[in-house]
Amino acid sequence: MRKLLAICAAIFCIAAASDPAERLPDPGQEARARAIFAEVRCLVCQNESIDDSSAELAGDLRRLVRDQIKSGRSDDQVRTYLTDRYGEFVLLKPAFSWGNAALWGAPFVVVILGLFLLLRNLGAPRPYAELSQDEAARLAALADKEQT
Amino acid sequence: MIAETGAFALILALVLSLTQVVLSVLGRWRRASVLAGAGAGAGLAAFACVAVAFAALMHAFVTSDFSLANVAANSHTEKPMLYKVAGTWGSHEGSMLLWCLALTGFGAAVAGFKRGLPAGLKAVTVATQGALGTVFLAYTVFASNPFQRLVQIPIEGRSLNPLLQDPALAFHPPFLYAGYVGMSVVFSLAVAALVEGRADAAWARWVRPWTLMAWSLLTVGITLGAFWAYYELGWGGWWFWDPVENASFMPWLIATALLHSAIVTEKRGALAGWTVFLALGAFTFSMLGAFLVRSGVLTSVHAFAVDPTRGVLLLMILGVTAGAGFALFAWRAPALSPGGVFAPVSRESALVLNNILLAAATVTVLLGTLYPLIREAATGEAISVGPPFFNLTFTPLMAALLILLPAGPLLAWKRGDALGVAQRLWVAALIAVGAGLLAFAAVSPRKALASAGLAMGVWLIVGALVELAERTRAFRGSGAETWRRLTGLPRGAWGMTFAHLGLGVFVLGACFETSWKSEAAETLSLGQTLNVGAYELTLERIEGGDGPNYDAERATIIARKDGALVCTPKPERRFYPTGGQTTSEVAICTKGFNHLYVVLGERRPGDVWLVRAYWNPWALLIFLGPAIMALGGLISLSDRRLRLAVGRRALPA
Structure with missing residues (x-):
């Protein structure tokens, strides 16, 4: 077909x-x-x-x-x-006119929107803080104790 | 009698699909594994019935049973056997049956796998697959039944369009449809994830093999179509940004995005909502493609009026199924877990960028295809959107994607090391730039943009090899260690390497062929010559010859380079008396990766023939590249980790 x-x-x-x-x-x-x-x-x-x-x-x-x-x-x-x-x-190439603004602009709008969402996501407050070195050491010690 | 069996089997399949939905839904609702199992069984039976119907239709084509309207309209007793068989899916009705065969086939595959998927997820998936089957089978039975009989049986059929009588095109629809419809499983899995409220790593692991399979098949299908266009349409082009091509390309782009986002969901539990969205989108674009191609809305506004019911029905199917899927998404997606966090420089970010660019590319193709319709409906002005538009929008988006690509696999999850990646890739960058400069200096005529495209292809290929070298510690560890690592690499890693290599090969071929092909056309009498590229073509003789269902005029042409014989292309011009059509059979001499492409045109007064010749350098790479990509998909699919029945998670929920 x-x-x-x-x-x-x-x-x-x-x-x-x-x-x-x-x-x-x-x-x-x-x-x-x-x-x-x-x-x-x-x-x-x-x-x-x-x-x-x-x-x-x-x-x-x-x-x-x-x-x-x-x-x-x-x-x-x-x-x-x-x-x-x-x-x-x-003409197979549409004119750069207001009537075709959506056509020519859409790819760039999608890219910009995507980048905006990515950056917002990266900048968002993290749901949980990462462990400090001290805390990580304590966690490792606990895990060791668990295994033995 | 056999035709009636087929018609009956088709209706039975419809009933069974409906049963599949009801039983699976009940099974999920009551948490009754017996009911769910019965639903899965109905799915298997529905597939068996459609297979019977398909075999019955094929039988009618093979035996030229012209009492079926569909066979009479699309077959002919003198047609070669291969094309009688291929005629089964050569028409609208037959191809809808093929679509249903693939749809129920994949449904049966999901239903048949005993292990792996949690029971709830599986029941909803089987139910959704059954619902899709019901809708499309109902459409086939009621609106485009291939088993309609004729009251007055014609003695001879009207034959299949001669351009379709070609081996590449005979196998093109099965691959394409399997790819299109393979996305239905992903769609059903997405619906199940939304209903069950879990789109986690285990779910993503289920989505990936199905997407990989559908993607690989779609890649092969699109490539076969492009290859057919290349040698059958006879002007050396292979991609025209024609709406029908775009219709198959959009699901491919979405599937490619999905393959990458599913990796993030599987490895890091992130992007779950987006992955579900893409999973719904892939099959939506498949259905959109089916609608665009069959309704005639794009090829001609008038074709829609010829048979408005079919187009409108397909549009309704598209609206209802996709609408239901996305409505469910809007309702349930907020409940999906947001997943892990990642730094701006990380593999997650790279894959998100990949998805942004692929999504933008899909929107570009979608708008480029539909904008003339929208504009005409809104303002009444007719415009055209052709290749120049796509060259200006799609190409830069892809260029950005290709520049980023080699860095992606080298970045670590969560937090990547940009400097480290740059250190690993500078050699590749140097080689790529060098190759581009070399092309600019050495190939005439000089073309800056094309040389940049060439550099891009080299960048992808070397980048993929650098990634492989990194994984195997080549040049750094001992040879034995590298070998051990090389043989120990998971198939998934090889699959990725092949897919990215294949893309590079394709980019090389596409840029080189498009920019540096040369063409020539002359009217020649016997013994006269024509020059194209470095070749001298002499029209040696013309002879008549009859094929099974056509009359042919065949030219024998001697191709020489610097006086030495290179090959003797024999292009043909065929006349098919049944439909009164003329086609040209291109002759292609393959020299390395290059094609010498010769077409015999019409005979002009005074015993001269129009002969056209093209020198298409590196044209073979255009088709070899996607083949390598599809191979990568298959290798990846054979990875133990992704085997369809992942035994480890065999828990009834």
């Missing part, structure tokens, strides 16, 4: 981005395009980047990104262009 979605996707989608027919002639631009592909969701596939997908729409999106890069846009401009057209949904 596991990976059903990857399975469905994989039937059509096999790392299509590296298809030589689609590539940009400039290797630097191509590398930038590939880096962006990994962060862009193939909207009709489930949780797949357009780098991995060979669905038709993913091909269209790749062409769009490559065209943008060819016409000299920066990476950020390309991302903005995509979100303007398709909404935040298209």
